[in-house]
Amino acid sequence: MIPIITTLPLLQMASGDRLFLQVYKFIGTKPGRKVYLQSNLHGAELTGNAVIHQLMQWLGSLEPTQLAGEIWLVPLCNPLGTNTRSHHFSPGRFDAYSGENWNRIFWEYQPNVEDLTAFAQSQMECDRPTIEQNYRDRMWASFEKLAAPLKAPSGQPFCDHYRFLLQSLCLDAHYVIDLHTSSDQGLTYLYYFRNRQTSARLFMLPLGILLDEYAGGAFDEAFIKPWLALEDCFAQLGRKIQFEIEAWTLELGSAMQIDAGTVDRGVQAVKNYLLQKGILRVPAAPTPMPSIATMKLVASSQMKKYYAPMGGMVQARVALGKTVEAGQRLYQILSFNKGLNQGSETEQMPTVLDICAEQSGIVYDVSINHAVNQGEYVLGIL
Ligand SMILES: [Zn+2]
Structure with a gap:
């Protein structure tokens, strides 16, 4: 044809x-x-x-x-x-x-x-x-x-x-x-x-x-x-x-x-x-x-999309296609906190925050960029 x-x-x-x-x-x-x-x-x-x-x-x-x-x-x-x-x-x-x-x-x-x-x-x-x-x-x-x-x-x-x-x-x-x-x-x-x-x-x-x-x-x-x-x-x-x-x-x-x-x-x-x-x-x-x-x-x-609760670097993220349980860690945000008037020096040290799954499911989609501003998309689960 x-x-x-x-x-x-x-x-x-x-x-x-x-x-x-x-x-x-x-x-x-x-x-x-x-x-x-x-x-x-x-x-x-x-x-x-x-x-x-x-x-x-x-x-x-x-x-x-x-x-x-x-x-x-x-x-x-x-x-x-x-x-x-x-x-x-x-x-x-x-x-x-x-x-x-x-x-x-x-x-x-x-x-x-x-x-x-x-x-x-x-x-x-x-x-x-x-x-x-x-x-x-x-x-x-x-x-x-x-x-x-x-x-x-x-x-x-x-x-x-x-x-x-x-x-x-x-x-x-x-x-x-x-x-x-x-x-x-x-x-x-x-x-x-x-x-x-x-x-x-x-x-x-x-x-x-x-x-x-x-x-x-x-x-x-x-x-x-x-x-x-x-x-x-x-x-x-x-x-x-x-x-x-x-x-x-x-x-x-x-x-x-x-x-x-x-x-x-x-x-x-x-x-x-x-x-x-x-x-x-x-x-x-x-x-x-x-x-x-x-x-x-x-x-x-x-479908549940996860957005970064704070700005930083996404690390230790679960792989695309993995099945996760509720409560399981999905990724971490490494944040180099900056700011004035934060009281103690420890508050200005980098922090690592664990983000855990609200529900079980398959990770069907993940962001390409591992640098995220607060509120940016990180991954999706269904
Ligand atoms: Zn499209």
């Missing part, structure tokens, strides 16, 4: 140079569902680019007859973020101009309760594909209203242009997969939404986190929440219905790195998902897949 490559102008810089998005579309000979994958929305989170490259190579080795539907791939989906530097570092999580988190800017279709209920009531006798299409039509009509202000003489901030372009690529998709990493050092896991735990296991990752608390404006949320709202509305009207529409955020290890093992895991995760969903039909994979049942599922509300 050879992809159709579409290059989309994204942004003209002050220097006159332009940034683009490039979309690789693999189109099967059989009709089917649309899969949308993107990577590097946060500029420092690189692993997904390598995952998409390997997926492209794999898809390139298949025939169009083996693909039902289409797969759209958008690596480097945020060139401005990817190119941002602070010396060696790619901060890339926030738009340096506006301060916005790149993954909190997305538009969500939110009909009011009366409109949603009226729509669901009007569809009670319809089959699922019809409802899906009718709802998509409404969503598109609402989305297209965002276009006019972008072209107006008064213009709009770049984030509004950016989200419009990115969401225009995926609004009609069935499956959206957003490839991230920690912005520090993290494990490999995914975020999923309610009632999608069976599909979550198809990624065969060790850990799945149910998003039972929403961040607001995240790419995966913006895509799936309108569908969850419609499912809820039907449930209240007494009809149980679940749309074959899913959104996933995969967290593939650490920022600013491309670790071969993590890339492999990401590739296997997406491949297995596409195969199990019937998007692709290939002879049995030569290497045995890990057991689907080994995925541990937990809720995002159980």
